[in-house]
Amino acid sequence: MSTSTQHQFRYTQTPSKVLHLRNLPWECTDDELVELCRPFGKIVNTKCNVGANRNQAFVEFADLNQAISMVSYYASSSEPAQVRGKTVYIQYSNRHEIVNNKSPGDVPGNVLLVTIEGVEAGDVSIDVIHLVFSAFGFVHKIATFEKTAGFQALIQYTDAETAAAARNALDGRSIPRYLLPEHVGSCHLRISYSAHRDLNIKFQSNRSRDYTNPMLPVNHTAIDGALQSVVGPDGKKIEPESNVLLASIENMQYAVTVDVLHTVFSAFGTVQKIAIFEKNGQTQALIQYPDITTAATAKEALEGHCIYDGGYCKLHLTYSRHTDLNVKAFSDKSRDYTVPQVPAVSWQNPQAGPMYPGTAPALQGQVPGGQMLSWDPSQQAATQSYVSAPGTYPSQPYAAPPNPVYAAAAAPASSTITQSNSIVHNASSMGITQPGVSLNVNLQPTGGSPPVPGSSPLMQASPIAGASPPGHQPYFT
């Protein structure tokens, strides 16, 4: 069959502008290829780290004669071609041009395309982005936008070198947690190059900046709200109303869980999202309603009230500057009731270290207008087994409430969450049967409905019924 009639010698190839190099060190860079080949002519393209061992490469000369000169030089040279001390074998490639598999994002340039994973546009201010990327050189312009890929930013530097330095340092890293809103979990940066060379920024706004042009008109409507806090006549900060409430919980003698908060705040309308976190040793929570009116009603009704009788777990409510929380749909510290509730299992990446330990403290003070809450990532780690039976909360530091008025109403079926439970919320069921919490008051379950006087547990004299701390489920009593 194969008459092995070698109509061409295996090692003899027709000349090509493209040279095939092998036996390269696997660390070889394009720069080293250029260094090696440049003496023979103009290199128009390279491709290194080719092959399973990443030890082959291609170099394309502008002119065929240049390639020929290199091959013939080393064919008769006593000194072999070398890269990092390794002898490099050179021959004509059997192709005549290098096909760049380089995706556009790999072509270096002075503008970076940054995807900030795991956050929404409102979570990372343009000032934080500016802060982070200024560590590598003067940032000329920033434009942010939301695409299907998520929240993205174009960062324009003076040159490709600076951009490359920033990319190398930051790609895959995370923005330091203290620069982020308290509810943000992990937040990884994916950085590629943009094809842009010069961004066209029309306004200074909360979405785009041109740091080279202070005269640029300011889009106030866009910049307000995001950055400026209103100051009242007495000099006190007036917090603009928001659909998201920030709750500080004083005298937290008993556990205040997501479920407890959901029960309490659902009395005034649909609770969309909840995030619990610690700030300065105090427990705080963000509660998101669909609208400001509902939030205002809840704030009015609940401010200064206690979740449990006896002055325990007293709520202090303010408006958050957030409008849409970005929270893990199901964890022990956060809940998103707008998505189907399935216990999260696969979050193996709970924390990323700070990016620049050395510069971090200096950066902290520069964040504009931020409630910079410290946030212990370990508290945020996803809890996959969420079984509310007595004794299954090893870190539960709280004692049972003194006045278990909720005990009578709990039913086993609704008082346990297991991993196998599929907990699906939709608009109509939201807030009615919250697993882990037994309800015995007629809360107004769904959004939009005005609070019925007396329907809020906190407006009654008794502690909040239905807010049974996990681990103290009454069906065992």
Add this chain to the structure above:
DNA sequence: AGCACA
């Protein structure tokens, strides 16, 4: 040391 992810 031998031709490029499909």
